Structure formats: structure tokens, C-alpha cells
Amino acid sequence: MSTPPQTVPVESRVSLRTLNTFGLPAVAAHLVRVRGDADVRRIVDHPKWGRANKFVLGGGSNIVFTHDVDDLVVKVEVPGLRLVRETADAWIVEAGSGEVWHDLVAWTLDQGYPGLENLALIPGSVGAAPVQNIGAYGVELQDRFDSLDVVDLVTGRTVTLDAVACNFGYRDSVFKRHLLGKSVIVRVRLRLPKPWQPVVGYLDLERRMAETGNHAPDARTVFDWVCAIRRAKLPDWRQIGNAGSFFKNPVVTPEQCRDIIGRDPEVVHYPLPDGSIKLAAGWLIDACGWKGKSIGDAGVYERQALVLVNRGNATGGEVVTLARAIQESVYGRFGIRLEPEPVVV
Ligand code: EPU
Numbered sequence: 001m002s003t004p005p006q007t008v009p010v011e012s013r014v015s016l017r018t019l020n021t022f023g024l025p026a027v028a029a030h031l032v033r034v035r036g037d038a039d040v041r042r043i044v045d046h047p048k049w050g051r052a053n054k055f056v057l058g059g060g061s062n063i064v065f066t067h068d069v070d071d072l073v074v075k076v077e078v079p080g081l082r083l084v085r086e087t088a089d090a091w092i093v094e095a096g097s098g099e100v101w102h103d104l105v106a107w108t109l110d111q112g113y114p115g116l117e118n119l120a121l122i123p124g125s126v127g128a129a130p131v132q133n134i135g136a137y138g139v140e141l142q143d144r145f146d147s148l149d150v151v152d153l154v155t156g157r158t159v160t161l162d163a164v165a166c167n168f169g170y171r172d173s174v175f176k177r178h179l180l181g182k183s184v185i186v187r188v189r190l191r192l193p194k195p196w197q198p199v200v201g202y203l204d205l206e207r208r209m210a211e212t213g214n215h216a217p218d219a220r221t222v223f224d225w226v227c228a229i230r231r232a233k234l235p236d237w238r239q240i241g242n243a244g245s246f247f248k249n250p251v252v253t254p255e256q257c258r259d260i261i262g263r264d265p266e267v268v269h270y271p272l273p274d275g276s277i278k279l280a281a282g283w284l285i286d287a288c289g290w291k292g293k294s295i296g297d298a299g300v301y302e303r304q305a306l307v308l309v310n311r312g313n314a315t316g317g318e319v320v321t322l323a324r325a326i327q328e329s330v331y332g333r334f335g336i337r338l339e340p341e342p343v344v345v
Pocket of ligand 1: 138
């Protein structure tokens, strides 16, 4: 006797405008919300939806929709925040991938588990954090990573991945490559090392220390500083739609850097431990005169040229047109190809 197929609560023709931080218009032909492993398995086992192409959507903070989505949108809403264990040298915390990233940061501090404060106010969900290997003010997700659980979209099995399997890079991971669309991240575990030590080597934080005279800030103070710095130069997507930095900071060889310094001696650059040099893409875009400019309703943010914004009714097409125009002018002036950070759909 065969068991009847489980029902999967699929919604039809769902607007994605409020489900992406850029606020771009797009419609999902079908969308299903998942709150745990069993929900994902029900989709995989379903005779119709199991075979459908899937598009996994987290907090929608790193995506540019240029058209409607025909695939089944799997909206990740897995809840939960807990301490898994405390050892002599770390707290291991676990969060459901549908939790808001900043809420996790605030919760860990409230519980007395410091270590994520430099990553305060980064938009998006917990599940999106490893996809992007989010980073800010001297800390990247991979520096605090323990492991994560995914449900495979073909077998329906839950698998645990460690940092090696995630293959983290600068704003990059296996989830942007081999595992793109193949699995759903359901839980992320972070390792917050003891004893806690502040990470305050980033220029903006050094400036705060000098201004306040506080050279030994506690985690709450670093959190407050990071929130203030971000609020001053990055727009709140609830007020002005955006996807954070639109381009990655390009990494070049010392020879390429010398060539660029020849074109403009002021170029902002940072030597990396491996001898290569990171250039500030925001500076390159700013130097090409893009700050505050727009194409249609897609614009370059006035206070940080690396951030593209939605001035009201931008379409994904306008964002992509603006991004291409910026890429061309930076290439023309500096010979550098800027690579977008968000996924363009
Ligand atoms: N700059 C300009 N003009 C601009 C923007 C920047 O001259 O319009 C100069 C700044 O003065 C500074 C340098 O460029 O000297 C770097 O700017 P900033 O310190 O603001 O950092 P960023 O390189 O623009 C990166 C990350 C951010 C992260 C901050 C802080 C990338 C692509 N971006 O920005 O991450 O919050 O550092 O660590 O790596 C994100 O990825 O979405 C993101 C916001």
C-alpha cells in the first residue's frame, strides 16, 4: 500500500518585492516556506515539486532580480537560537538559518558570548551569512565558523559541513558555486573563542578609540561603534533599498598596483599578507565621478560609492545597466574589472 504524497503548501504568484532588500519588482510563480528539515524533505519527496527547479531565498540581501522567477522559490524561515555547548576555550552557538543575522549578533552579546560584534548590522539572514562569507571591520564569518547543516535538495538527507567543505573565500563559498541551488542551509553553528579579544585594527575603529580615549573597549562598545559607523555610511535597506557593497574590492598584483598609482597616486590600497594588494572599489568608483549619480531610479549612494541604491521604483534592469556603466568607466580609467558581489537573477 503506497502512502499518499504529503501536501506541500505552495503559494502562487507571490511578489518578491518585499523579500529582497533592494526592493526590486519580481514575481515568484510558486513559493514555499520551510521551517525545518522535514519541510524541505516534503518538497524533495513530492511527485511534482520534487522534480521542479528550486531557487533558495534567504533574507534576499544579496540578490538583484531582473525578471520573474519560474523556479519553485524555497523561502527559508528556520527559527532557533541556542547555546550548543561551552568549553574551556569557546562558546558554540547554533542559529536557525531563517533568523535575522543582526538578531543573532545581539542575542549572543545579551547572553554574554562575545565575538560577533564586528559583524553587527549586516543585513540578511543567518543562512545567507556563510553563502557570502560575510565580513566587516576585520572579522569574516569564517573566523567564527564551526559547522552548518544542509538538507540536500536531491536526496532530502541532512548533511553537516565543516569549514573545509564550505570552501570559504572573500565573499565566496561552495554555496555560490558547486552547491548553488542544490541544498538548503538549515542551521549554522558558530565558535566564539575564549578568552575574548577585541578586533579593533580597522581604521574606522582605531579612529573611534582615538576619539573616545577608550583603548580597551568591551564587546558591547565595539558593537555600538560598528553600528554607528555602519549607520553613518551605509543606508538602511528598510528606508533605501540596497544590497550592501555592490562590487568586491579587487585584488591586484604589485605591478598592477604600481600602474594604477601611476594613473592616480591617491588610490586607496591595502597590502595583503600574501603580497597581493587590495584596492578600495568605492574609491575607484568615486574617482570616476559616480557618487550620487543615477540611471532611472537606480543610483550610487551619496555617502559610499560602493553601494548601489533603489531611489524608489528601480528595476533590476536599471541596476544592471548602472553597474555595467560603472564597470566600463572604472576599466577605462584604471584598467580594473570590478566584479559584482550580489547574485544577478
Ligand atoms: N572610499 C572612497 N569613496 C567612497 C567609498 C569608499 O574614497 O565612496 C574609500 C574610503 O575612504 C576608504 C576606502 O575607500 O578609505 C574603503 O572604504 P570602507 O572602509 O567604507 O570599506 P569598503 O572597502 O567600502 C568593505 C566591505 C564592507 C564592509 C566594510 C567594513 C567589501 C566589498 N565591502 O567596504 O562590506 O562593511 O569594508 O569592513 O568588501 C558588503 O560586503 O556588503 C559590505 C558592506
